[in-house]
Amino acid sequence: MVKMFVGDKEVKGMKGGWTLVQEFLPVGAIVIKDPEPGRPCWEEYFVDLLHTMSKRATCSRGSNACLITNQDNDILSFGYVGSPHGQPHCDTDGHVILRIRNLDTGEEREHCIRTIHAEQNAIALAAKRGVALKDSILYTLLEPCYYCAKLIVQCGVIKVISKFPYKEGNLTRELFDKSSIVWKVIEMKKSY
Ligand SMILES: [Zn+2]
Numbered sequence: 001m002v003k004m005f006v007g008d009k010e011v012k013g014m015k016g017g018w019t020l021v022q023e024f025l026p027v028g029a030i031v032i033k034d035p036e037p038g039r040p041c042w043e044e045y046f047v048d049l050l051h052t053m054s055k056r057a058t059c060s061r062g063s064n065a066c067l068i069t070n071q072d073n074d075i076l077s078f079g080y081v082g083s084p085h086g087q088p089h090c091d092t093d094g095h096v097i098l099r100i101r102n103l104d105t106g107e108e109r110e111h112c113i114r115t116i117h118a119e120q121n122a123i124a125l126a127a128k129r130g131v132a133l134k135d136s137i138l139y140t141l142l143e144p145c146y147y148c149a150k151l152i153v154q155c156g157v158i159k160v161i162s163k164f165p166y167k168e169g170n171l172t173r174e175l176f177d178k179s180s181i182v183w184k185v186i187e188m189k190k191s192y
């Protein structure tokens with residue numbers, strides 16, 4: 001339910017969603033969105049869906065899931081971590097590990113490269129179905145890696161909501177800031 005106020009006086013008789021309200025509200029009006037009793041807000045709802053979707057992921061090193069909505073909260077696309085169609089899964093055939101070294105610091109990290117990341121799968125599904133992602137909102141359990149972040153910028157996403165932070169998330173956040181993408185990590189303390 002959306003309540004509209006001018007000062008402390010409630011404006012009644014207006015119907016429609018957020019966009020409609022924004023268009024017709026008098027200048028200076030304050031909009032308060034009440035969570036409806038007994039119903040999760042959209043963010044909670046989408047994060048719950050992500051937990052269910054992630055059960056289909058096939059790489060135990062990061063069972064992430066992602067979904068993309070428009071600003072009316074319609075789901076445009078979704079994806080989870082998995083191999084390309086018809087290819088072996090990590091969970092049955094083992095990971096394919098790539099070790100990379102930072103030439104500046106000498107630090108080495110190992111990444112499984114068998115799978116397509118959840119965000120990449122969601123973007124690929126949108127491309128397959130001919131769905132534009134311009135001005136969309138992306139929800140993900142795990143904050144995007146830098147590779148996914150670049151794709152997210154490039155396909156026109158304007159907001160990214162992650163449940164958990166990624167331990168190497170600094171590059172992603174810096175890129176999002178520079179690209180004017182609004183980002184939020186819901187549970188910043190827990191890290192992967
Ligand atoms: Zn793997």
Ligand SMILES: [Zn+2]
Binds near residue numbers: 117118148
């Ligand atoms: Zn990624």
